[in-house]
Amino acid sequence: MRDDAPRTVTAICRALQRQIEHGLLPLGGKLPAERKLSELFDTTRITLREALGQLEAQGLIYREERRGWFVSPPRVDYNPLVRSHFHAMVGEQGRVPATEVIGARLLPAPVEICELLELPALSAVIQIRRARRIDGRLVLYVEHYLNPLYFPGILGFDLTRSLTELYAREYRIHYGRVRFDMVPTALHPEAAAALRVTPGSPALRIVRLNRDQHDRLIDCDLEFWRHDAIQVRVEVPQ
Amino acid sequence: MRDDAPRTVTAICRALQRQIEHGLLPLGGKLPAERKLSELFDTTRITLREALGQLEAQGLIYREERRGWFVSPPRVDYNPLVRSHFHAMVGEQGRVPATEVIGARLLPAPVEICELLELPALSAVIQIRRARRIDGRLVLYVEHYLNPLYFPGILGFDLTRSLTELYAREYRIHYGRVRFDMVPTALHPEAAAALRVTPGSPALRIVRLNRDQHDRLIDCDLEFWRHDAIQVRVEVPQ
DNA sequence: TAGTGGTCTAGACCACTGA
DNA sequence: CAGTGGTCTAGACCACTAA
DSSP states (O other): OOSSSOSSHHHHHHHHHHHHHTTSSOTTOBOOOHHHHHHHTTSOHHHHHHHHHHHHHHTSEEEETTTEEEEOOOOEEEOTTSOOOHHHHHHHTTOOEEEEEEEEEEEEOOHHHHHHHTOOTTOEEEEEEEEEEETTEEEEEEEEEEOGGGOTTGGGSOTTSOHHHHHHHHHOOOEEEEEEEEEEEEOOHHHHHHHTSOTTOEEEEEEEEEEETTOOEEEEEEEEEETTTEEEEEEEOO | OOOSOTTSHHHHHHHHHHHHHTTSSOTTOBOOOHHHHHHHTTSOHHHHHHHHHHHHHHTSEEEETTTEEEEOOOOEEEOTTSOOOHHHHHHHTTOOEEEEEEEEEEEEOOHHHHHHHTOOTTOEEEEEEEEEEETTEEEEEEEEEEOGGGOTTGGGSOTTSOHHHHHHHHHOOOEEEEEEEEEEEEOOHHHHHHHTSOTTOEEEEEEEEEEETTOOEEEEEEEEEETTTEEEEEEEOO
16 A cells, blocks of 8 residues: 555545545544654655545545544435434434534524524524534534524423424424525534534535424524535435 | 734634625635735745635635635525526526536446446446536536437537537427435546646535436436535425 | 746644543 | 644745746
8 A cells, every 4th residue: 555656645545545445444433643644654744634634525534623533424314305303314314313502592683694584683583502413423513593582481491302393392383495505615613613623624504594384484593514424415306 | 712813824814804805805816826925924835825725615715726816706506496507597697607528428337327327237328528617717527427328419419508408409308307416525636627626625516316207317417516616505395 | 937836844832632 | 641633834846827
């Protein structure tokens, strides 16, 4: 593996890629330390990190802040047309979901949220911030913004569970029309901190704008996914 | 965390970001040379390039291989549920589309294509490779794979135009069901060369699997978009 | 041909993680 | 507390672009 042109970024990428694809490194397994790897490939840490960055961009490996580099687990299918919440979606694909609440409060609506939810200026909104895991790995940071008119007292409930189910059970509100906007971008500092990754890591930003059965705008989600955690699938009938 | 420390990656990012957002750099405009910028921010090229890389990940700037860094133009909406081909989609949004054919030929189907199109092993497929521009900027590299059974003689036509229209006009074939798979990843060397960007640049990979009005699998597209060129929008009725 | 981006070297210090 | 990743310095050479 060291014979062909080593010491260059592409050669290091190829070598690591082969090792990973042939399963020589366990899925979710940790790579050796950067200094070890740079020694192994007879190069500097800068060059080695350049190669790791390219593999990260491809989605083959990922890093946890100050903890090292790991082999990426398989992606989970995300199908916007199928009405399924996080726990159901992940569970159906044989993976283990988990949710933790970072914070939940009433606050003055940011201008962006006012526009999305068509609220008058200086409205209050309920913000719920959560982090979600698949098989223990942090993959999603979400900010939910709820129109407080429709959800009185919701901050008193257990928010680690599915909001979809909570809406239905406690408020008789069900999702109707939904709009998704998906953009590949980088994690902002807050999302990066929540997912414990380096700020600026590549991510998929998904904005969900939800209406209920009466076509009222009820809430929106700002989702930041690790870019290597999902595959978006859309099937168009006709 | 630490504010107003100059000479750091985040500080450089913030400074450049503000300049761009306040329109001090023209949209599509070229940034000063890396050496000039690193001098301006009193830092090294390595550090400066780290900052540029983060802005690139955010989609604020992009680079052309060996030509420099430019401010990203606005994203174009890509709506999988609306049956619209590239030229129509781009034109409707007030932008100027263009297409060039890189190559078109009959070849033995790669295994991946065999599986997608449900072809027997060792089948032949028609491959059409194209690059597409918006306002002159290369943003999309596509490989089309057509089941040759349904498109005899298609290599003789003008392939810079819409395949959708060609299918309808010459073969009476119209799209029926379509499946999209979208994955944030990096450009492979061939796509990078076609788009004249550095291999390993972030990209959005979209696989389209198309059926016709009789529900026959007729072709598939492997699309590689510059990650900052589009926003995917899906509206779910009901 | 001059200047540019692409790549690489050979170190260094700090903050944090995990034993 | 040792080792790790995150960050930064101060250069260098090459291939290519644009004038």
